[in-house]
Amino acid sequence: MATTKILLFAGARELVGQAEVTLEVNFPTTAVTLKAALVATHPELAPLLPHTLLAVDTQYATDDTPVSAGSTLALIPPVSGG
Amino acid sequence: MATTKILLFAGARELVGQAEVTLEVNFPTTAVTLKAALVATHPELAPLLPHTLLAVDTQYATDDTPVSAGSTLALIPPVSGG
Amino acid sequence: MIKLTQEPIDTTALLADVQHEEAGAVVLxxxxxxxxxAGRETIELYYDAYQEMATQELERLEQEARERWSLVECAIVHRLGLVPLKEASVAVAVSSAHRGEAFEAGKWLIDTLxxxxxxxxxxHWADGSQEWVHPGAPSSSVTGGDA
Amino acid sequence: MIKLTQEPIDTTALLADVQHEEAGAVVLxxxxxxxxxAGRETIELYYDAYQEMATQELERLEQEARERWSLVECAIVHRLGLVPLKEASVAVAVSSAHRGEAFEAGKWLIDTLxxxxxxxxxxHWADGSQEWVHPGAPSSSVTGGDA
Known part of the structure; x- marks a missing residue:
């Protein structure tokens, strides 16, 4: 197990009340596994999580995108810039 | 017969060397008749005239648009603003 | 708002004219x-207008655009006289609640203008010749002379 | 040119950046x-970004637009923080030889952004509530609080 941080933005940050969360993760893992771990530790994210994407090293990930230790992770709720 | 002026612009003005020409016209008449009279008195307009429209009181005319004495007339070569 | 002007077009003022609290989109x-x-070098352009009629036609275009699309503001400015390289001869600015309308109206306005x-x-070509542009008509390039 | 800024967007500078002697058309x-x-009154908007990633995504959009269309210049600026009524949160400016490309690229850029x-x-609604906008996700309006 290793400790990793996930950055939160906008509605996700508001639901958790923090700009990032810390998870214990077995690396290597995948994006979908990280999202499952996130909702387990932060159930307040449950309504939003199905609508979010994970970004791995500032790239949008798909469910099976591999994630290794040291990657920068962020949870991306539906965007609304412009 | 009455005297009427026709305003010229751009290439038409350049071909004639004047900003307007004066024609002797039997009113009422039509746009197409005026254009025929114009090319008779100013043959230098012949290459451009088939590509021009007549404006009667600042409205585009068609061939059979009636023209009465006192109307403001202008020859409109293909436009290129913008 | 319709304007013909001999001066450089003031885009800052034009944008301020069309930005509006009912609009979420501006297209300039x-x-x-x-x-x-086509490989020929221009040093500058010169624009002339039949001013009374051009103003009236531009007002008609604004009116028709407002009938076709739900615009908040609509402004068209055309510069006349010499227009140096890079500078604007025409500006069309529209605002609307949503962006689709502003893009469509802006495109239609300049196409129709x-x-x-x-x-x-x-x-005014770099070789010293001058030529009125009359799309579809025979060319009549004049060497030298003044605009 | 890509920029995220906390300041009001300087459209004059932005237009100057994209006006170019190889371009006959600018779309902003x-x-x-x-x-x-939808009938609710906004008093202002607040924008936040994942800045490193947003900058990178905007650069990718500029690059893709340049591949799809023959653009002379392309600039995208997004403002962050509070944006009052009428003011711009985003500006997309493109220039091209001919206008069709500038309109298409400008529309594609803002749609894709x-x-x-x-x-x-x-x-920030006039009734005092605040609400992050997440299209397609359940709403989570918060009353009061600070942005």
Whole structure:
């Protein structure tokens, strides 16, 4: 197990009340596994999580995108810039 | 017969060397008749005239648009603003 | 708002005119003097208009655009006289609640202006010749002379 | 040119950046804060971004637009923080030899920005509530609090 941080933005940050969360993760893992771990530790994210994407090293990930230790992770709720 | 002026612009003005020409016209008449009279008195307009429209009181005319004495007339070569 | 002007177009004022609290979108189009046309070099353009009629046609275009699209503001400015390289000869600015309408109206306005409004462009080529641009008509390039 | 900024967007500088002697057309799009959305009154908007990723995504959009269309210049600026009514949260400016490309690229850029770039808008409603806008996700309006 290793400790990793996930950055939160906008509605996700508001639901958790923090700009990032810390998870214990077995690396290597995948994006979908990280999202499952996130909702387990932060159930307040449950309504939003199905609508979010994970970004791995500032790239949008798909469910099976591999994630290794040291990657920068962020949870991306539906965007609304412009 | 009455005297009427026709305003010229751009290439038409350049071909004639004047900003307007004066024609002797039997009113009422039509746009197409005026254009025929114009090319008779100013043959230098012949290459451009088939590509021009007549404006009667600042409205585009068609061939059979009636023209009465006192109307403001202008020859409109293909436009290129913008 | 319709304007013909001999001065450089003030895009800051134009944008301020169309920005509005009911609008979420502004589209500004500028037609600018380009250096090369089909390999020939332009040093500047000169624009002339049948001013009374051009103003009236531009007002008609604004009215028709407002009938076709739900616009908040609509402004068209055409510069006349010499227009140096890079500078704008025409500006079309529209605002609307949503962006689709602003893009469509802006495109239609400049397309229709170029078809219907009695304004003419004279090319001042780098070789010293000048030429009124009359799309579809035989060319009549004049060497030298003054605009 | 890509920029995220906390300051009001300087459209004069932006237009100067994209006006170019190889371009005959400039299209500028501004997204501006609108007062009413489906009957509800907005007093201002607040924007936040995942800045490193947003900058990278905007650069990718500029690159893709340059591959799809023959653009002379391309600039995208997004403002972050509070954006009052009428003011621009985003500006997209493109120039091209001919106008068709500038309109198409400008429209594609703002459409794609709104789909893909990690920037978020928070509504500050006139009733005092605040709400992050997450299209397609359940609403989570918060009353009071600070942005």
């Amino acid at each position: 189009f500028l037609g600018t003097t380009r250096k090369f046309t 170029k078809e219907h409004v009695p304004i003419w462009k004279q090319e | 799009f501004l997204g501006t804060t609108r007062k009413f959305t 709104k789909e893909h770039v990690p920037i978020w808008k928070q509504e």
